[in-house]
Amino acid sequence: MKKRIAILGSTGSIGTQSLEVIAQNPDAFEVEVLTANNNVELLVKQAKQFQPNVVVIANKEKYSFVSEALSNEDIKVYAGVDALNQVVEMDTIDLVLTAMVGYSGLVPTFNAVKAGKNIALANKETLVVAGEIITKIAHEKKVEILPVDSEHSAIFQCLVGEFMNPIEKIILTCSGGPFRGKSMDELQNVTVDDALAHPNWDMGSKITIDSATLMNKGFEMIEARWLFGLPASKIDVIVHPQSIIHSIVQFEDGSMKAQMGLPDMKLPIQYAIGFPYRIKNNFPRFNFLDYPSLDFEQPNTKIFRNLALSFEAMDKGGNVPCVLNAANEIVVEAFLKRKIKFLEMSDIIEKAMNKLAFIKKPSLDDLIDTNNETRRVTELLTEDRI
Ligand code: MN
Numbered sequence: 585m586k587k588r589i590a591i592l593g594s595t596g597s598i599g600t601q602s603l604e605v606i607a608q609n610p611d612a613f614e615v616e617v618l619t620a621n622n623n624v625e626l627l628v629k630q631a632k633q634f635q636p637n638v639v640v641i642a643n644k645e646k647y648s649f650v651s652e653a654l655s656n657e658d659i660k661v662y663a664g665v666d667a668l669n670q671v672v673e674m675d676t677i678d679l680v681l682t683a684m685v686g687y688s689g690l691v692p693t694f695n696a697v698k699a700g701k702n703i704a705l706a707n708k709e710t711l712v713v714a715g716e717i718i719t720k721i722a723h724e725k726k727v728e729i730l731p732v733d734s735e736h737s738a739i740f741q742c743l744v745g746e747f748m749n750p751i752e753k754i755i756l757t758c759s760g761g762p763f764r765g766k767s768m769d770e771l772q773n774v775t776v777d778d779a780l781a782h783p784n785w786d787m788g789s790k791i792t793i794d795s796a797t798l799m800n801k802g803f804e805m806i807e808a809r810w811l812f813g814l815p816a817s818k819i820d821v822i823v824h825p826q827s828i829i830h831s832i833v834q835f836e837d838g839s840m841k842a843q844m845g846l847p848d849m850k851l852p853i854q855y856a857i858g859f860p861y862r863i864k865n866n867f868p869r870f871n872f873l874d875y876p877s878l879d880f881e882q883p884n885t886k887i888f889r890n891l892a893l894s895f896e897a898m899d900k901g902g903n904v905p906c907v908l909n910a911a912n913e914i915v916v917e918a919f920l921k922r923k924i925k926f927l928e929m930s931d932i933i934e935k936a937m938n939k940l941a942f943i944k945k946p947s948l949d950d951l952i953d954t955n956n957e958t959r960r961v962t963e964l965l966t967e968d969r970i
Contacts, residue, residue, distance in 0.1 A: 589857060590617035590677045592692055593684030595626040597788045598706045598732065598849060602681055603630060605854045609863060616677050619668055628653040637676060640667050672696035679857060682707040685790050686913050687955055690714055694948065700725045704856040706732035708807045713906045714951050715810030729811060730856040735804055736811055737852035738830035738843035751814065755832040756804055757824040758883060759784050761796040764825060768887055774926045784827040784847045793916045797929055802894020806905050809898060816898045823881045828870060846870045889930040903943040903954040910958035911936035918966045936962045
């Protein structure tokens with residue numbers, strides 16, 4: 585039986601690489617649903633190639649383009665966010681791969697989990713915003729959340745076969761991004777192009793900026809907290825510029841297991857959608873002799889303050905990580921549009937975190953409200969109007 589997959593966000597970096605993996609394994613996987621926000625040309629091309637049952641275009645204004653382009657195919661076309669939120673409940677889906685960017689992943693992922701669908705999770709913001717709620721329902725519904733994020737895939741792979749052996753700590757590796765080792769002064773005037781030039785990973789623009797500010801690593805700590813049920817005190821970050829060791833688990837006997845390989849997202853994608861099986865492939869192999877030394881250093885949380893802010897958000901819990909995420913989405917957008925400078929991103933996020941009211945046990949609706957209110961406040965902060 586082929587695994588029938590819904591890919592939410594099929595035209596982005598993870599989405600397109602997932603389709604490459606699926607195309608290489610036509611006996612194992614079948615595309616059931618494809619969704620995209622705006623990139624209709626690529627969505628139509630993908631739909632013609634993979635022949636899903638359903639395609640959803642989130643932007644309603646682009647519905648007629650997609651439905652006309654696919655009028656000769658046996659593919660249902662829907663439009664709008666409501667359709668996106670509902671399509672994940674289809675009976676014919678075995679696995680939902682969440683590859684959309686940011687907060688927009690929350691409601692569809694929530695609905696998919698509620699409908700009992702296993703999740704291949706590439707949208708880390710969902711667990712940052714609502715990790716407690718999502719993992720609780722996943723547990724009740726016996727839904728598996730399989731990490732696609734390379735660090736979390738590494739930890740997940742290290743835990744296979746360990747049953748309930750307690751974890752002493754996990755160590756997330758971090759490339760350090762394009763600005764590793766830079767001083768505050770040097771960061772004062774770095775440009776969008778500087779920030780978009782990631783040394784090891786080829787990714788979409790939002791996550792690439794998050795990697796340059798280390799917010800990505802902050803989010804990954806929170807993601808790990810929920811995926812592996814660990815307290816903040818058991819989650820460490822180490823900078824490892826070569827991105828060969830993808831993360832490490834240390835058990836209570838002091839033994840450490842690490843997962844390593846070349847930085848290529850296709851491997852964690854393939855592991856998540858193929859789990860529990862490892863599938864033969866011809867991806868380039870890592871060779872120790874190409875990397876005679878692997879380096880490690882402490883992350884600098886005074887310069888990369890997003891890491892400290894993330895730790896604070898994780899520690900406080902409640903709706904604070906939701907504030908962190910929403911404020912970050914606004915400042916990254918403002919930075920990409922060259923409205924604010926690189927270092928201002930952390931300043932504004934911190935101000936937003938201090939302005940929003942704390943909710944200790946937020947419901948999903950509370951989180952939706954927090955998200956909206958944080959965006960409003962952060963927009964004003966970004967425009968210097970409060
Ligand atoms: Mn990652």
